[in-house]
Amino acid sequence: MMRLELVKRPQRSALFSALSPFLAFALTIIAGAIMFALLGVNPLTAFRIYFIEPVSQVWQLHELAIKAAPLILIAVGLSVCYKANIWNIGAEGQFILGGIVGSIIPVLFPQFESPLVLPLMLLLGMVGGAAYAAIPALLKTRFGTNEILTSLMLVYVAQLFLDWLVRGPWRDPQGHGFPQTIQFNDSAVLPELMPDAGRANWGFVFALVAAVLVWILMSRMLKGFEVRVLGSSPRAGRFAGFGLNRMVFFAFLLSGALAGLAGISEVSGAIGQLQPVISPGYGFTAIIVAFLGRLNPLGIVAAGLVLALTYLGGEAVQSALGISDKVARVFQGMLLFFVLGCDTLIHYRIRLIGLALTKPESAAKLEAAPKLKEAR
Amino acid sequence: MSANQDGTNLLEVRGLTKIFGTLTACDHIDLDIARGEIHALLGENGAGKSTLVKMLFGSLEPNSGEIFWNGQAVRISSPGAAKKLGIGMVFQHFSLFEALTAAENIALSLDDGSPISSIAAKARALSYSYGLPLDPESLVGDLSVGERQRIEIIRCLLQTPQLIILDEPTSVLTPQEADKLFETLERLRSEGKSILYISHRLEEVKRICDRATVLRHGKVVGHCNPREETASSLARMMVGNEVQAVVRAPVEGIDKAQPLLEIRNLTRKPATPFSIPLKGISLNVRAGEVIGIAGVAGNGQGEFFESVSGEVLQQDAASVRIRGKDAGGLTITGRRLLGAAFVPEERLGHGAAPRMKLSENLLLSRHATDGKAFVGAGGMVKSAAIYSAAQRIIVAMDVRKSAPDPEAAALSGGNLQKFIVGRELDRRPSVMVVNQPTWGVDAGAAAHIRQALIELSRSGSAVLVISQDLDELFEISDAIAVMHNGELSKPLPIAEATFEKVGLLMGGAEPGHAEHTLETA
Numbered sequence: 005m006m007r008l009e010l011v012k013r014p015q016r017s018a019l020f021s022a023l024s025p026f027l028a029f030a031l032t033i034i035a036g037a038i039m040f041a042l043l044g045v046n047p048l049t050a051f052r053i054y055f056i057e058p059v060s061q062v063w064q065l066h067e068l069a070i071k072a073a074p075l076i077l078i079a080v081g082l083s084v085c086y087k088a089n090i091w092n093i094g095a096e097g098q099f100i101l102g103g104i105v106g107s108i109i110p111v112l113f114p115q116f117e118s119p120l121v122l123p124l125m126l127l128l129g130m131v132g133g134a135a136y137a138a139i140p141a142l143l144k145t146r147f148g149t150n151e152i153l154t155s156l157m158l159v160y161v162a163q164l165f166l167d168w169l170v171r172g173p174w175r176d177p178q179g180h181g182f183p184q185t186i187q188f189n190d191s192a193v194l195p196e197l198m199p200d201a202g203r204a205n206w207g208f209v210f211a212l213v214a215a216v217l218v219w220i221l222m223s224r225m226l227k228g229f230e231v232r233v234l235g236s237s238p239r240a241g242r243f244a245g246f247g248l249n250r251m252v253f254f255a256f257l258l259s260g261a262l263a264g265l266a267g268i269s270e271v272s273g274a275i276g277q278l279q280p281v282i283s284p285g286y287g288f289t290a291i292i293v294a295f296l297g298r299l300n301p302l303g304i305v306a307a308g309l310v311l312a313l314t315y316l317g318g319e320a321v322q323s324a325l326g327i328s329d330k331v332a333r334v335f336q337g338m339l340l341f342f343v344l345g346c347d348t349l350i351h352y353r354i355r356l357i358g359l360a361l362t363k364p365e366s367a368a369k370l371e372a373a374p375k376l377k378e379a380r
Numbered sequence: 381m382s383a384n385q386d387g388t389n390l391l392e393v394r395g396l397t398k399i400f401g402t403l404t405a406c407d408h409i410d411l412d413i414a415r416g417e418i419h420a421l422l423g424e425n426g427a428g429k430s431t432l433v434k435m436l437f438g439s440l441e442p443n444s445g446e447i448f449w450n451g452q453a454v455r456i457s458s459p460g461a462a463k464k465l466g467i468g469m470v471f472q473h474f475s476l477f478e479a480l481t482a483a484e485n486i487a488l489s490l491d492d493g494s495p496i497s498s499i500a501a502k503a504r505a506l507s508y509s510y511g512l513p514l515d516p517e518s519l520v521g522d523l524s525v526g527e528r529q530r531i532e533i534i535r536c537l538l539q540t541p542q543l544i545i546l547d548e549p550t551s552v553l554t555p556q557e558a559d560k561l562f563e564t565l566e567r568l569r570s571e572g573k574s575i576l577y578i579s580h581r582l583e584e585v586k587r588i589c590d591r592a593t594v595l596r597h598g599k600v601v602g603h604c605n606p607r608e609e610t611a612s613s614l615a616r617m618m619v620g621n622e623v624q625a626v627v628r629a630p631v632e633g634i635d636k637a638q639p640l641l642e643i644r645n646l647t648r649k650p651a652t653p654f655s656i657p658l659k660g661i662s663l664n665v666r667a668g669e670v671i672g673i674a675g676v677a678g679n680g681q682g683e684f685f686e687s688v689s690g691e692v693l694q695q696d697a698a699s700v701r702i703r704g705k706d707a708g709g710l711t712i713t714g715r716r717l718l719g720a721a722f723v724p725e726e727r728l729g730h731g732a733a734p735r736m737k738l739s740e741n742l743l744l745s746r747h748a749t750d751g752k753a754f755v756g757a758g759g760m761v762k763s764a765a766i767y768s769a770a771q772r773i774i775v776a777m778d779v780r781k782s783a784p785d786p787e788a789a790a791l792s793g794g795n796l797q798k799f800i801v802g803r804e805l806d807r808r809p810s811v812m813v814v815n816q817p818t819w820g821v822d823a824g825a826a827a828h829i830r831q832a833l834i835e836l837s838r839s840g841s842a843v844l845v846i847s848q849d850l851d852e853l854f855e856i857s858d859a860i861a862v863m864h865n866g867e868l869s870k871p872l873p874i875a876e877a878t879f880e881k882v883g884l885l886m887g888g889a890e891p892g893h894a895e896h897t898l899e900t901a
Binding site for chain 2: 224225226227229232233236237239240241242243244245247
């Protein structure tokens with residue numbers, strides 16, 4: 005019998021830390037090639053359709069921007085959480101609540117048309133996302149609940165709440181019974197950037213601005229320093245006089261507001277109304293984006309574009325080769341798996357430990373042994 | 381065991397070398413340990429003692445060199461292999477589970493599947509035969525540090541080692557507990573077992589060790605018989621030159637000086653089942669004096685430090701007063717703004733964030749007190765200002781480092797401690813509270829830090845030093861109080877304090893009772 009043990013490396017390699025996302029991408033390509041081959045498709049053809057064709061024309065780049073914008077916006081907020089060692093997994097729910105709260109004006113007051121409508125919607129979207137993110141923050145600081153569980157569970161609450169809204173009170177009375185709200189009026193629609201070239205809207209600009217602002221926050225400001233200290237050494241943070249509870253709220257409210265902004269931008273820009281489903285899992289995919297971008301807002305912009313491509317590629321192989329577009333999920337999962345794997349192996353090395361077969365009772369002690377090691 | 385009792389040494393080490401990157405931690409070390417001797421391994425921090433011992437115990441692999449056990453060349457690839465050969469080790473920092481009993485802790489490390497009851501019986505028998513009484517059924521969390529060390533020693537002895545490595549074993553003991561340990565060690569020696577004894581306390585090395593090997597900068601600088609040396613000649617071998625003595629001028633009229641730090645009936649319930657409650661602590665520290673707090677580790681010093689620093693707030697705002705103002709309800713930032721500065725015991729992870737640069741670690745404790753200098757409009761950090769301030773501290777405290785602004789974790793313990801103390805001194809605080817100022821710091825750096833603390837007090841600040849190192853406290857304090865089990869004795873003026881009196885208080889003699897003996901003595 006063998007067992008595996010992770011042994012911390014005395015020094016982590018700066019070179020490989022920087023290379024890690026690229027290694028992960030390369031490994032994903034290799035694993036993807038095997039997958040396509042097993043599906044009976046020539047991997048080269050599949051990769052051309054998956055990764056190259058979806059971005060070979062200008063209008064397609066606009067589609068890429070539409071998909072990348074929410075990923076970047078959400079991931080930038082999540083990066084602040086994760087740097088602070090706070091695990092907001094519920095961005096999907098905050099995205100949906102941002103979409104719902106931001107839609108209050110165009111759905112309930114459709115006759116209100118003014119240049120003020122759009123800014124108000126965006127603001128309400130951010131408030132909605134932040135308020136929804138405040139729930140796990142409150143539960144964590146007040147009762148010590150695990151924010152991973154509460155924020156994740158609230159995603160399903162948000163999804164069902166949206167589903168109920170568009171089938172019930174907010175359903176378009178002239179919509180022939182379809183579960184959707186009325187189409188937003190023109191002043192409630194996020195304008196396109198270059199209507200002649202493609203559909204990309206201001207959401208992408210919001211994403212870039214958010215990335216730059218959060219980058220400044222994290223690298224140049226005292227607040228960002230506070231996030232990094234509390235995330236890397238909470239006891240030193242307490243010694244510095246930084247409050248952990250305040251940080252939990254700060255991180256959740258910031259990431260919730262950005263997810264909410266992404267939600268209302270998506271509803272107002274790309275969709276134009278509320279539907280039962282307004283996100284193909286952006287809130288979860290953004291977790292991959294955040295890690296692939298090394299939790300660095302500028303890296304996240306690049307990672308967001310890569311992950312957006314996996315969505316477009318998934319649609320492309322479905323139409324061209326008849327492969328399920330779930331293949332996009334497979335690619336996203338592999339990317340996260342490999343990036344986390346690379347990171348782990350940069351910090352730890354694997355040691356194989358053989359166990360003497362003559363001592364079966366020592367197997368029972370296996371559970372205790374690693375704990376003892378940690379205590380040391 | 382006695383199969384190989386000819387002239388060969390139990391352990392011989394030839395040319396053992398360990399290289400970390402560009403640093404040669406151990407450089408061609410030669411070492412012989414005979415049967416039945418207590419062999420001292422001396423050296424400053426960073427001299428390579430720990431690296432050498434880790435190679436002997438199999439937790440590090442040497443780059444080159446040979447180890448002979450009973451005359452046979454051996455390769456020690458893991459602690460398990462070391463144990464099999466007959467090498468046991470008692471670490472400076474214990475690895476015990478507080479929620480388990482002593483016997484359960486021993487069983488975990490033996491890993492041979494024998495029932496707990498038989499282990500407990502063996503441990504009990506062994507502990508009495510070596511004069512280390514221990515109840516195997518007691519919970520580790522309830523035991524004193526000295527008793528915990530007994531578990532470690534018995535755990536080691538149960539594996540019937542021929543060589544026992546002890547790493548700074550007396551650093552956590554009262555003088556009286558240390559005496560008991562020495563008796564045990566002499567007993568082991570008389571049974572023909574060998575002991576490798578690592579310490580920086582020269583007096584005890586002179587007292588119990590037969591031979592000594594001195595390391596400096598990773599090299600053996602000499603073998604000697606410590607009984608024929610003086611403490612200062614040993615120190616000279618370790619450091620390479622004379623350590624500057626700390627100078628402490630007596631202070632006049634301290635009774636009339638203003639108390640800058642007042643602690644009044646400070647009481648705190650235990651935060652966890654294994655932490656110590658604080659019971660009615662009162663103490664004044666006046667401008668111009670250094671008060672030392674002695675005590676065995678784990679008697680409430682950590683809890684006391686947290687309460688005074690404001691990392692934990694008090695119900696009663698008047699229980700901590702800084703410069704005449706109630707501070708019990710203020711956070712650590714509020715207390716710093718009143719002029720107090722704090723240096724915690726743990727350097728990495730508490731006093732400094734390990735993965736952050738020194739300049740960022742400067743900001744850690746001074747972002748509020750030096751807000752104008754270091755933080756600009758809109759919360760932007762002035763990195764040029766903190767960088768130059770960090771360089772100023774590095775020069776003032778002679779911090780040695782490998783890069784202009786390295787991560788805290790890249791510094792040796794002593795150099796990081798110099799930076800952390802220097803970071804606070806640089807503010808000229810009027811109240812300075814330091815927990816273990818020179819723990820694990822080499823002699824030269826320790827003298828530097830101690831002198832700086834004395835000078836701070838003489839310039840009109842109040843300095844409170846919590847330390848387990850009695851030599852240090854006698855060197856720098858104007859009065860010494862003792863913390864035991866969450867209670868603090870009255871401070872003994874340094875002129876009246878002796879090792880014996882302080883040692884008795886550390887061992888738990890009633891504070892009132894000790895006062896009494898003091899008066900009658």
